[in-house]
Amino acid sequence: MRGWKLKRTAQCAKCPWRKDVDPHDIPNGYCETKHRALVDTIAVEGDLSNLFGPLRMMACHELEDAHCVGWLANQAGPGNNIGLRIRLHSCENADRIRLVGEQHETFEATLP
Incomplete structure (x- = not known):
């Protein structure tokens, strides 16, 4: 399988997975409706x-x-997410993924 790279490896300041972020303050049109639709991305x-x-x-x-x-x-x-784990094996910069602070453990916790 040919290698690929992530465009972003550092977690952004307003990431909803961060416990210190209020999801209602996320910019660029992010809203509860769009957030709930993301449940389809969860294994x-x-x-x-x-x-x-x-x-x-x-x-x-x-x-x-x-x-x-x-x-x-x-x-x-x-x-x-087994499919994602398999794909990450061919990712050239997956080892550079960096999180900031405490993270939510479940998708449901990202939107209290």
Whole structure:
């Protein structure tokens, strides 16, 4: 599999996965309706349907066409998104992913 690179590796200041961010203060049109629609990007335990097909991802609200770094860290870690984990093996800069502060452990916690 050919290598690829993340456009962003550092978590942004207003990432909803950060516990110190109020999701209502996220810029660029971010709102509760858009946030709730992102539930489709969260891995479902035992569901392996994303292993070979397209991967639904949470995009960064600041940078066009980039993954949300908080989502990446969650889904590659406690979210146990197997399809994402497999894809990250060919990512040339996945080792540069950097989070800021405490993170929410679940998608549901990102919008209290």
